[in-house]
Amino acid sequence: GESVGLHLPTLSVQEGDNSIINCAYSNSASDYFIWYKQESGKGPQFIIDIRSNMDKRQGQRVTVLLNKTVKHLSLQIAATQPGDSAVYFCAETWGAQKLVFGQGTRLTINP
Amino acid sequence: KAGVTQTPRYLIKTRGQQVTLSCSPISGHRSVSWYQQTPGQGLQFLFEYFSETQRNKGNFPGRFSGRQFSNSRSEMNVSTLELGDSALYLCASSLNEGATETQYFGPGTRLLVL
Numbered sequence: 001g002e003s004v005g006l007h008l009p010t011l012s013v014q015e016g017d018n019s020i021i022n023c024a025y026s027n028s029a030s031d032y033f034i035w036y037k038q039e040s041g042k043g044p045q046f047i048i049d050i051r052s053n054m055d056k057r058q059g060q061r062v063t064v065l066l067n068k069t070v071k072h073l074s075l076q077i078a079a080t081q082p083g084d085s086a087v088y089f090c091a092e093t094w095g096a097q098k099l100v101f102g103q104g105t106r107l108t109i110n111p
Numbered sequence: 112k113a114g115v116t117q118t119p120r121y122l123i124k125t126r127g128q129q130v131t132l133s134c135s136p137i138s139g140h141r142s143v144s145w146y147q148q149t150p151g152q153g154l155q156f157l158f159e160y161f162s163e164t165q166r167n168k169g170n171f172p173g174r175f176s177g178r179q180f181s182n183s184r185s186e187m188n189v190s191t192l193e194l195g196d197s198a199l200y201l202c203a204s205s206l207n208e209g210a211t212e213t214q215y216f217g218p219g220t221r222l223l224v225l
Contacts, residue, residue, distance in 0.1 A: 032211045043115070043201050043216030044154070089154065093210035098167050099144075101154035 008087060010106045019077040021105045023090030028071060030092040034099070035064060035075045039086045047075070047088075077107075085109045112138060115204050115217035123223045129190040132220045136183050136204030142166075143185040144214060145177060148199040157200075160185050161208035189222075197224045 013019045025033065031052040036044035050057045050064045050073075057064050063076040073090050090102040116135045124130050136143050144167075145157040156169040160179035177187040183204075189196055199219040205212035 036216075041218070043203070043218050045216065046213055049213070091154075096209035096211045098156040098159070098169055099210045099214070100156070103153050 008104050008106045010108060012108045012110055013080050014110050015080060015082060017080055019075075019080045019084070019107060021075045021077075021088050021107065023073040023075075023102045023105075025071050025073055025090065025092045025102070026100065027092060027094055028068075029094045032093050032096070033064070033066060033073050034091045035062075035073075036089045036091060036101075037084075037086045038089065038104070044089060080107075080109055082109050082111070115202055115215055117200075117202050117217040117220050119220060120218065121221045121223075123225060124192050125225050126192055126194060128192050129188060130192060130222060131186055131188045132200055132202075132222075134185045134187075134202030134204075134217060136185070136202075137215055140204035140206055140215070141183050142205045142208045142212065143179055143183065144203045144205070145185070145187050146201040146203065147171070148201055148219070149197075154201070157187065159208065166208050167210075192224045194224050196222065198222060 034049045035047040037047050038044045048059045048062050048064050050066050055066050061078045065074045087104045087106050089104045091099045093099050118133045142161045144159040146154050148154045159167040163179045174190045179185045199221050201219045203214035203216045205214045
């Protein structure tokens, strides 16, 4: 499998519980944020995005919260399932230039 | 619709050699971006191509280069390989240029430099 980080922060949750993954972003001028999921041996997969003029956005079982005051982004996953096990990355961009990725958080699901 | 494909999937080279990696975007997508992923530095943007032109570039030395063809397929080249170039190289395609376009990633090419 793919080792995306030797010392990634890890979050362990029980199957069925809700997960909250946090991300501190770097640039106060960032205007667009994305969450990606990367499973072992695969490339990152888009989960959900949010623009800076919003503070919350919901998808299927996922919610992204944006707090621009403290430059903080979170991803909430409801009713976590074994298939949610992966590394989760937040990414930011400003002026539609390049994406800047966070270090990632490894989510493991306990049966 | 087929996803982003990258070839080869695995590659072993020695220091000083050069390497060319290939990326075929999703049909209809005109933008291709390249990223390097390592355990130490994480995911870092290399460059983006749109309409055969480089639109954005990350902070990598000139040994890293790329190009895009008229059918939107892209290649990236790394010359004079160094041990630190060992990484997973990811390609992502999107309909149009710009980081706010949803990017679809391929599985990556794992490069090992010995």
